Amino acid sequence: MTDIIPGTLIGRPIEAASVRKRRRGEMWLKAFGLVAIGLALSMLIVLILSLVSSGYKAFTQTHVTLTVPISAERVDPEDIAGSSWRGVMKDAAAATLPDASKEELKVFDDLISDGAKQIVQARVTADPALIGQTLTVDVPVSDPFDQLNKGLIDRATPEENRRLNDAEIALFDRLDEAGLVRQKANWTLVTQADSRFPELAGLKGALIGSFYTLGICFLLAFPIGIGAAIYLEEFAPRNRFSDFIEVNINNLAAVPSVVFGLLALAVFINWFGLPRSAPFVGGLTLALMVMPTIIIATRAALKAVPPSIREAALGVGASRQQVVFQHVLPLAMPGILTGTIIGMAHALGETAPLLLIGMNAFITAAPATPFDSATTLPTQIYIWADSPERGFVSRTSAAILVLLGFLVVMNGLAIYLRNRFERRW
Amino acid sequence: MTLAAFAVLLAATVAAYALNRMAAARIIAGGGRLHSLESFHGGFAALVVGLPVLVLLIVWLLAQGPVIDRMVMNGLPPGVLDGMDGGQRQLVLTEISSVARGQVFGEPEEWKLAAAERMVRLQGTSSLMMLAAAAILALGLLFYARSTVSAEFRARQGFERIVNGLMIFCALVAVFTTAGIVLALIFESIQFFRMVPVHEFLFGTRWEPQIAIRADQVAGQGAFGWVPVILGTVVVMVIALVVAVPIGLLTAIYLNEFASKRFRGWVKPVLEVLAGVPTIVYGFFAILVVAPAVRSLGASLGIDVSPTTALVAGVVMAIMLIPFISSFADDALTAVPRSLRDGSLALGATRGETMMKVMFPAAIPGIVGGVLLAISRAIGETMIVVLAAGIIAQMTINPLDSVTTVTVQIITLLIGDTEFDNPKTLAAFALGLMLFLVTLAINILALRIVRKYRELYD
Numbered sequence: 001m002t003d004i005i006p007g008t009l010i011g012r013p014i015e016a017a018s019v020r021k022r023r024r025g026e027m028w029l030k031a032f033g034l035v036a037i038g039l040a041l042s043m044l045i046v047l048i049l050s051l052v053s054s055g056y057k058a059f060t061q062t063h064v065t066l067t068v069p070i071s072a073e074r075v076d077p078e079d080i081a082g083s084s085w086r087g088v089m090k091d092a093a094a095a096t097l098p099d100a101s102k103e104e105l106k107v108f109d110d111l112i113s114d115g116a117k118q119i120v121q122a123r124v125t126a127d128p129a130l131i132g133q134t135l136t137v138d139v140p141v142s143d144p145f146d147q148l149n150k151g152l153i154d155r156a157t158p159e160e161n162r163r164l165n166d167a168e169i170a171l172f173d174r175l176d177e178a179g180l181v182r183q184k185a186n187w188t189l190v191t192q193a194d195s196r197f198p199e200l201a202g203l204k205g206a207l208i209g210s211f212y213t214l215g216i217c218f219l220l221a222f223p224i225g226i227g228a229a230i231y232l233e234e235f236a237p238r239n240r241f242s243d244f245i246e247v248n249i250n251n252l253a254a255v256p257s258v259v260f261g262l263l264a265l266a267v268f269i270n271w272f273g274l275p276r277s278a279p280f281v282g283g284l285t286l287a288l289m290v291m292p293t294i295i296i297a298t299r300a301a302l303k304a305v306p307p308s309i310r311e312a313a314l315g316v317g318a319s320r321q322q323v324v325f326q327h328v329l330p331l332a333m334p335g336i337l338t339g340t341i342i343g344m345a346h347a348l349g350e351t352a353p354l355l356l357i358g359m360n361a362f363i364t365a366a367p368a369t370p371f372d373s374a375t376t377l378p379t380q381i382y383i384w385a386d387s388p389e390r391g392f393v394s395r396t397s398a399a400i401l402v403l404l405g406f407l408v409v410m411n412g413l414a415i416y417l418r419n420r421f422e423r424r425w
Numbered sequence: 426m427t428l429a430a431f432a433v434l435l436a437a438t439v440a441a442y443a444l445n446r447m448a449a450a451r452i453i454a455g456g457g458r459l460h461s462l463e464s465f466h467g468g469f470a471a472l473v474v475g476l477p478v479l480v481l482l483i484v485w486l487l488a489q490g491p492v493i494d495r496m497v498m499n500g501l502p503p504g505v506l507d508g509m510d511g512g513q514r515q516l517v518l519t520e521i522s523s524v525a526r527g528q529v530f531g532e533p534e535e536w537k538l539a540a541a542e543r544m545v546r547l548q549g550t551s552s553l554m555m556l557a558a559a560a561i562l563a564l565g566l567l568f569y570a571r572s573t574v575s576a577e578f579r580a581r582q583g584f585e586r587i588v589n590g591l592m593i594f595c596a597l598v599a600v601f602t603t604a605g606i607v608l609a610l611i612f613e614s615i616q617f618f619r620m621v622p623v624h625e626f627l628f629g630t631r632w633e634p635q636i637a638i639r640a641d642q643v644a645g646q647g648a649f650g651w652v653p654v655i656l657g658t659v660v661v662m663v664i665a666l667v668v669a670v671p672i673g674l675l676t677a678i679y680l681n682e683f684a685s686k687r688f689r690g691w692v693k694p695v696l697e698v699l700a701g702v703p704t705i706v707y708g709f710f711a712i713l714v715v716a717p718a719v720r721s722l723g724a725s726l727g728i729d730v731s732p733t734t735a736l737v738a739g740v741v742m743a744i745m746l747i748p749f750i751s752s753f754a755d756d757a758l759t760a761v762p763r764s765l766r767d768g769s770l771a772l773g774a775t776r777g778e779t780m781m782k783v784m785f786p787a788a789i790p791g792i793v794g795g796v797l798l799a800i801s802r803a804i805g806e807t808m809i810v811v812l813a814a815g816i817i818a819q820m821t822i823n824p825l826d827s828v829t830t831v832t833v834q835i836i837t838l839l840i841g842d843t844e845f846d847n848p849k850t851l852a853a854f855a856l857g858l859m860l861f862l863v864t865l866a867i868n869i870l871a872l873r874i875v876r877k878y879r880e881l882y883d
Contacts, residue, residue, distance in 0.1 A: 026777030033679025036672045037692060040751075043744045044699055050714045051706075227595030235589065236596070249599045254798070254868040255861065256805025258832050259606060262857040265839065266609035273490040288602045295599070321585045349703025352807035352832070356839050378705045378808075385709045385812060393713070400706050407701065 051404075055397030061186035061199060062149040063138040064112060064175060068092040068120055072132045080125050085117045092120070095134070096180070107171045113140040115200040138182060140199040143391035145172055149181065152390070163390075189398060193366050194380065198391025201384070203399055205366040209279050209359070209374030210348060216283025216370055217290065217347050222340055224287075225294030226329075232295070233302045234324050253292035260289045261356030269357060276358040277373035285353050290343035297339020301332035334421035341414040345407050351378040377403045426552035430482055430559045437563035438475035441570050445470035448574040461580035469584040470570035476587070478563050485555045493547045494518055500543060502536050610861055613854035620848045621649045626855060628652065632818035632829075634838060634849050649852050651859065653818035657735065657828030661810060662803040664739025664824055665746055670796060672743075673750030680751070681758040682780050693752075700748040708812030711741040716813065728825065731815075736824040738813040742806055746799045753795025757788040757878075790878035797871035801864040807832040831856050 069091050075083040093108045094100070100108065116139035123137060124130050140146070144163050147153045149172070159166055175181050192202030228249075236242040264285040268274045274281050305328045313323040354360070359379045367374035375383065377399065384396040446467030449459055459466075498506075498518060506514060517537070524533055524541035525548070533541075573580070618626070629650015676696070680689050716737045723730035761784050769779040785792075815827030816837055838853040 022775050022778065026775045029777040029781065030679065030683050033675045033683060036675035037679060037696075039672055040676060040696055040699065040744075040747050041692070043747075044695065046714065047702070047706075047710050047744070050710065054713060224595045224598050227592045228599065231589075231592035231596045235592065245596050245600060248603050250872065251865060251868060252599055252603060254801065254864065255606065256801075256807070256832070256864055258805065258807045258835055259610075259857055259861050262835065262839075262854060263602070263606045263609050266613055266854065267605050272487050273494075288598075291599065291602075319581065319585065321588060345701070349705065351703065351705045352811075352836065355836055360840065378703055381705050381709065382808070382812075385705075385712065396709055397713070400709060403703065404706070407703070411701065 051397045051400055054394050055401045057150050057152070058189065058394040058398035059186055060150075060183050061188065062141045062146045063182045063184050064141050065096075065136060065138050065180045065182065066092050066112070066116065066120075067095040068135040068137060069095050070120075070124055070131050070133060070135055075124060075131050077128050077131055080121070080128065085121055088120060089117055097175075103167065104171055107168050111141055111145050111168070111171065111175075113142045113199045114197055115140060115195075138184065140188070141172075141181075143198045143389055144168075146199055147390055148172060149176075149183065189395070193364050194362060194375065194383070195364060196362075198387075198389050198395055201392070201395060203377065203380060203402060205363055206375045206377045206380035206399070207402075208366045209282075210376040212279035212367065212370040212374065213282040213286065213354075213359075213376050214344060214348060216280055217286040218340075218344060220284065220287035221291045221294055221343070225291045225340075226298050226336065228291070229295045229298035229302065230324055230329070233299045234328070235320070249292050249295055252288075253296065257289060257350055258352040258356070260285055261353030263288070264353060265356050275371055275373070277361045277363075277375075278371050279359075279367060279374050279376070280370040281357050282354050282359055282376065283370070285357060286347040286350060289350065289353065290347045293343035293346065294336075294340050297343070298332070298336045301335025301339070302328060304335060305331045331423070334417050334423075338414045338418045338422070341410050341417070345410040345414075348406060348410070349378055349403065351382055354379050355382065377406070426549075426556055427486065430552075430556045433556065433559050433563055434475065434478045434482060437478060437567060438471045441470035441474040441567055442467040444567070444571055445574050448571065449580075452574070452576055457576045459576055460578060461582075461584075465580040465584050466574055466578070469573070469580045469587070470567075472584065472587045473570045474563060474566040477566060478559050481562055482555065482559060485551075485558070489548075489551045489555070493544060493551060494522075496547060497521060497540050497544045501540055505536055606861065610854055610858040613851050614858045617848060617851035617855045620851070625649060626651055630820055632834070634834070634852050647848065649848060649855075651831075651856065653820045654829055654831055654834055654856070655859075656820060656822070657814070657818065658804055658830040658832075660735045660822055660824065660828050661739045661742065661814060661830055662800060664735060665742040665803045666796070666800065668740055668743035669746035669750055669799065673747045674754050674792070676747065676751040677754035677758060678780055678785070681755055682776055682784070693755075696748045696751060699744060700752075702745070704745065704806060704808040705812075707741050707745055708808045708810075711737050711809060711813035715741055723825070730825050731827045733813060733815040733827045734825050735814060735828045738810050738830075739824065741813060742803055742809050745806070745809070746803065749802065750795055750799050753798070754788070754792045757791025757795065758784055760791060761787045790874050794871045794875035794878070797867050797874070801867040801871070804867075805832065805860060805864050807836060811836050831860050835860070 068088065070088065071091060074085075074087045074091065089109075089112075090105075093105050097104060097108060119139050120135065120137060123135060141149070144153065145168070148155075148164055148169065153163060155162075155169065164172075172181070188200060188202045190203055190207070192200060193205030195201040228245075232242065232246065232249075236245075264281060268281050268284060269276055274284075309327055309331065310323050313327045314320070318326065354376055358373075359375055360383055361373055361375065362383070363373050363375060381396055381399045381403065384392045384399060446463045449461075449463040449466040452459060453463070498514065506517070509517070520533060521537055521540045521544060523530070524537060525544040573583075626649050629648060630652045631648035631650050632653050633648045635647070680692060684692070716732060716734070719734065719737055720730045720732065765783055765787055766779055769783040770776070774782070810830045810833050814833055815829050816833065817827060818829045818834075819826060821828065835853045835856050838849055838856075
């Protein structure tokens with residue numbers, strides 16, 4: 001029997017230095033792990049903060065209050081659209097800035113947006129009784145002045161490097177002092193379609209385009225995906241043919257999205273002659289892309305339904321299809337829907353295949369049907385990200401925030417469904 | 426007219442269901458015993474009527490455009506198309522169809538107006554014929570379906586056979602898609618390789634696809650050697666992996682072994698958010714934040730950095746890949762049998778030693794599979810590089826230079842002019858074929874490694 005000597009283990013001294021070294025090694029590993037997690041999380045934070053800080057400015061727009069005399073000489077009630085709206089705007093400039101010089105009036109013409117004319121015209125068209133009266137209306141200012149008001153143009157920069165010269169800034173300040181400048185919520189962002197002018201550009205076309213595209217995608221991918229999953233999970237004989245289909249689906253899930261765009265361009269547009277830029281073709285393409293996701297999710301959900309359900313139904317005389325469609329499928333539905341929503345969220349953010357089928361066209365009207373030319377949210381973001389105007393930078397961020405908002409809602413819905421309805425057997 | 430045809434389809438399907446169901450119910454009321462439930466009689470009739478009419482409508486709609494185009498082109502007065510090549514004929518056809526839609530630009534020649542009129546007439550006839558054909562087919566099938574109702578008729582078997590066929594068709598859609606991808610890519614690539622020799626494409630070191638499409642455009646001669654393009658792709662991918670793999674693996678190790686349950690339950694979903702962000706958002710983030718930051722950092726160090734660099738594209742792509750790699754590694758570590766871990770701990774190893782010397786080596790195959798899948802993702806990733814990397818192909822491995830990638834070239838070549846008869850457009854399909862083959866090979870390899878390894882421990 002060895003004596004128990006403190007500081008030793010089975011008679012041998014513990015090598016204190018070595019233990020300390022090993023502990024230190026473990027500490028380092030933990031520290032590195034924490035640093036890695038910190039890095040990943042901080043990237044997410046930087047991503048979101050930079051988008052929010054650049055995007056929130058696009059949710060407001062600088063407006064100027066115009067006084068517009070609608071004189072009967074300028075506007076003909078019989079032919080409102082053909083009237084001299086340029087003349088009306090000239091009157092408006094003179095009425096808003098009563099004692100302005102000719103140069104100042106010219107600067108003022110640049111200051112208000114090109115869309116001001118349409119706004120006034122639309123008001124008068126809606127209410128012809130306004131002819132002969134004086135109208136007060138808030139119109140957006142053009143992009144550089146909007147930037148100035150939001151502090152994105154530095155007044156301290158030398159004039160030759162600034163996007164606005166001293167005269168322009170002076171006029172803007174004069175309007176500001178007169179209390180005519182107002183920062184208002186930018187509803188244009190959701191009520192208008194795309195435009196060359198940032199202050200008039202909105203997401204309406206892209207939102208409707210995305211809606212149609214996702215709708216078509218869902219109508220095709222959901223039934224076909226479920227049908228395929230039910231066949232493979234419940235009815236397919238275990239043979240080479242079924243294996244071949246399975247391998248196909250798994251590989252399809254990993255094909256780069258841009259390849260689906262090439263498929264759509266060559267087959268749907270070039271061979272079948274379907275229209276370019278149409279949400280219908282976009283939906284068709286995305287349906288092929290998300291189908292593997294839906295099939296895989298559906299199979300997992302079907303597998304989770306316990307065999308006792310099937311056996312009970314078979315026992316009371318249901319046919320195999322009745323078992324699946326009347327008993328197993330309803331029980332698997334929450335899981336299927338969760339997978340489908342996640343697939344749809346993925347499709348909503350997908351850009352590359354849609355670019356190839358021409359959904360990045362410049363379109364100033366919202367599509368009326370799924371066969372009209374349209375953009376979608378991500379392709380609109382791509383168009384704006386590529387635009388040189390400064391005003392589109394914050395609008396791109398705003399559009400991204402809208403897109404991320406939709407994704408958060410969809411994923412939240414999927415998580416809710418999973419927690420609320422999914423049963424553990 | 427198309428809407429009317431679909432209305433006929435819907436009405437016929439509903440009528441078939443209702444008629445047969447009622448007929449079956451009458452047999453029961455008359456004291457008969459049916460083999461199948463009434464609803465199966467109805468469902469069988471609905472499928473028998475609805476499916477053929479639906480197929481007819483889809484085929485008709487797909488075929489009518491090309492057929493009418495051909496008829497209009499063949500019906501043009503003799504001589505007007507003489508001396509035109511395929512592209513010019515296409516332009517004539519486009520003009521005629523836009524006139525037919527009512528969009529007249531300038532003053533088209535008399536024969537074009539006549540052709541447009543003919544096209545409108547043919548379209549009208551075609552829709553009328555489609556409606557008539559759908560109606561006749563629907564009626565015929567309705568009568569047939571109605572005639573099947575009898576006490577002995579095995580409606581359930583018929584119905585289930587059709588449903589089974591439909592489900593097999595759904596499963597085959599995946600096969601059709603793969604076949605469509607392969608055929609489309611190969612078909613267009615063969616056309617490309619007729620114009621540009623294969624060896625020039627595979628081994629050429631110059632990529633200058635901006636050739637003249639129309640005679641009045643000024644452009645270079647064009648060179649289609651994909652080596653600089655694939656080199657750029659590899660550079661971006663390597664940068665992305667160099668950043669993402671260590672961060673992803675360390676994250677997985679910490680979360681798997683050291684993190685408390687609460688910390689893990691909180692961090693994991695947040696990291697997964699990174700994987701759910703659309704790639705266009707990362708692309709914009711790269712040009713909004715990362716590229717200016719790298720540029721100003723370079724300027725402060727006295728290095729001239731180009732506005733689009735492989736470094737920026739790679740780093741931003743790495744952010745996207747981190748959750749991907751970490752969740753794969755996490756799964757691989759979790760799949761290592763508990764006995765290995767417990768054994769190591771029982772022998773007196775610290776948790777760190779257990780992780781690095783026992784668990785991690787045991788999980789290596791799964792982790793390698795995950796990294797391979799990440800590589801295939803990085804190669805196929807499009808929107809980040811479209812926005813953050815360049816367009817000009819250069820033979821360089823300097824991360825601070827501008828490089829281009831396969832996916833960027835596919836997008837830039839196919840945006841704008843897309844006539845399918847010049848090497849510029851077709852080159853995109855050749856690149857797409859290469860991309861498809863490379864990612865497919867990597868995916869198959871990765872899945873095989875992962876599966877083999879799983880079997881080892883199960």
